[in-house]
Amino acid sequence: MTPAVELRDVAVSYGAVRAVDGISLQCEPGETLALLGPSGSGKTTLIYAVAGFVPLAAGEIAIGGRVVAGPGRSVPPDTRAVGMVFQNYALWPHLDALDTVAYPLRRAGLDRAEARARARDLLSRLGMEDLASRRPAELSGGQQQRVGLARALARDAAVYLLDEPTAHVDAAVRVAVQEEIGRARRASRAAAIYSSHDAAEALALADRVALLRAGRLVQLGTPADVYERPVDLWAARLTGPASVLDGDGGRVIVRPDWAELGGSTSGEVAEVWYRGTHTDYRVATPGGELVVRAPGPPTVAIGDRPGVTVRRTWPLDGAGD
């Protein structure tokens, strides 16, 4: 099967700075790939490179089997099969939601009436028919982001590029937008590349996750891969909470859900955080401080010595931070 997107040794430079350096990865049709990394790690640049907004310093990008960027050649964005959601929404202030969503349809050659009819369809499928006549100034942040999403989906694309689509919306809206992205994506067979600095979001949405640090690919795998088998401490910390313990065979990491209170290893509770669905305890053990997660409200108090049981660990192999 032809990959929806293929990157081979892609590098992008801004002046002397390598923003993206030697990244190779593939994204299959129907697959969602998350780019996870802190700000400045090259996520946006990589997405811009696939869309065609930045030239490559080296390497090659193919979309749907067609090379669109490589040494000495770059296909302009409007002729690449991409749809894009921008981090700052990038909605056109002079167009209402309906004409915004109709815009890609018009560019694909539909006449105005037909494009508007299809745009209205798409908006109502996304539950936004009542927003059709509003301009960006009359939309909340979450609504703007959903209109931006509808605009991207209106284009018949091999890959949808989503640049931190939930970075500027609050938690409740974020969940709604994530649900819409998931539903819309399952309906088409297109691939999606999704950048995020939020591990929980990336793990929940993606089929595979690429961890980026300073423009380099640190690890690529399924959400379970990167969570349970991180390549180093940096990757472990990026993908979720992790405690580091000194064991007999060297240092290991322990996720909060890999340990439980009560057991033979001695441990004194140093901190308790009640989080609603569960409670986190920071416990001092001989191997180091360990965060333990247990369902329900707190069962022990600071200063108690319930002991702990570590059910599972992952070795760091001397690859420290």
Next chain:
Amino acid sequence: MVALGGLVAVPIVELARVGVEEWQGGGGLDRAVSGAALFNTMWTGAAVAVLAVAAGTGAAFVTERMAVPGRRWLRLGIVVPIVVPGFVSALSWARAYGPGGLTDDLVGWELPGVFGAPGVVAVVAVNAMPIAYVIAAAALRSRAEPDLERAARAAGAGRRVAAATVTLPLLAPALLGAAALTFIVGINAFGVPAILGTPAGFGTVTTRIYQDLARSASPAAFSRAVLLALLLVAIALAFVAIADRMLAGLGSLTRTAAPAGPQAVARRSGIAAAIAVWLTVGAVTVVPLVALILVALTRGVGLAPVPSNWTLGNFAEALDGPLLGALGRSLLLAAAAATAAVALGALVAALQRRRAGRLYAAAVLLTFAVPGSTLAVAVLLAYGGRLRDTLTIILIAYVAKLWGVGHRTVAGSAAGLPPDLYRAARAAGASAWTAVRTVVAPQVRPALVAGWLLVFLFALHELTMSSLLHGPGTGTLAVEILDLQQLGDVPVSAALATLLTVPPLVLGVAVVILAGGRLLGGAR
């Protein structure tokens, strides 16, 4: 409020009253003469607007959307003509490209029509262009940020379609506003048509008013000047209304999230375009100024501007006796006007921060658009009885005209101050006075200094009102230059114009650097 009324409202009301009387008294416009002047004013204003907006927009695309080396300096080079007064530009264009000018001497070529309508339009457009540039650049940054174009490209639009469907519609209001403002600059221009138009028999409303008022004593000419002044202000105010509508909210439009995306992304190389802009700046500003300075340094008209013919005699003559007095008066008036304008501007800005300031702010903005010719006639009607031929009446006109500049600079800086800065100082234990002194004042001080320098510069370069209001012994340097030019003393007037322009030009560059981001629209 009282000051504003006394400075602006009383004169204008007085002008309207006298105008109505003159009209009813049968002193109507002399159609044959002022009809042509009105027509010339309107079409040169339109031509100036078209040229200035086209050039300013083109330059804005180069500095804002292309990868150009030395972007900051390019921006500075583009806005610098704003600190060269129009009549000096006119003088220097005549010295550079006119008959017997620099290019005529060097290669036997002169620009056809320097004296006449083409020259007037070109030189006024050069002086108006920075306004259009600043507006277009601000609009490109705040209304049509690059991500909006990228969104169009990612939606399948080619470069041209994206420009036509996204960039231009977003810029249109700003460009229309810029066109209205530069049109006002065009119809208010006096120095340029007086120097390049009048000798060629090309008259505008402003030169007509000057001739009727300063060069004629007949009652018919006076009443015509009053009516022309009213007509000019009516046209200007109509266009101010357009500009105000179009430019409302520029810079604060519907940006709901911080701009994202790598800033250095995918700019097309603009080296060729940048060179073209530099060459244009050189041809329209630098070469004429150099020609002017060379004339000022040369012993007599017609001699080649080579070192063996150089002399400082023209400057010595320029700084001698009566002319030195004119320089002193100019500096005194400019300093007084700057101090008064900034003080009033700060006062209005402070009132504005409390409440109900919008009205004052709008009124202040209007005064800047009121044509100098009109304002001078109005001030003369209102205060001429007691203050005729004094420096005070010139000062009143300067402050009325320029305090908008002081106000905008200060208010712009104060508006940029988050109120929480002041609240944080109060919450940290500072009294109201201490909070203003330690937190607000340091932030506003550069704007106060910049505003003072700007008003000082504009007042120093003011010609239109000074030429109508001065009397024996109260002429300013600009007026003396105009008179010398009309008497044909080219080297000394060139020396005076150099003195009036070059030191402030250096100063002006310093102001721009001081005010930094605000005037250049922020360095990126």
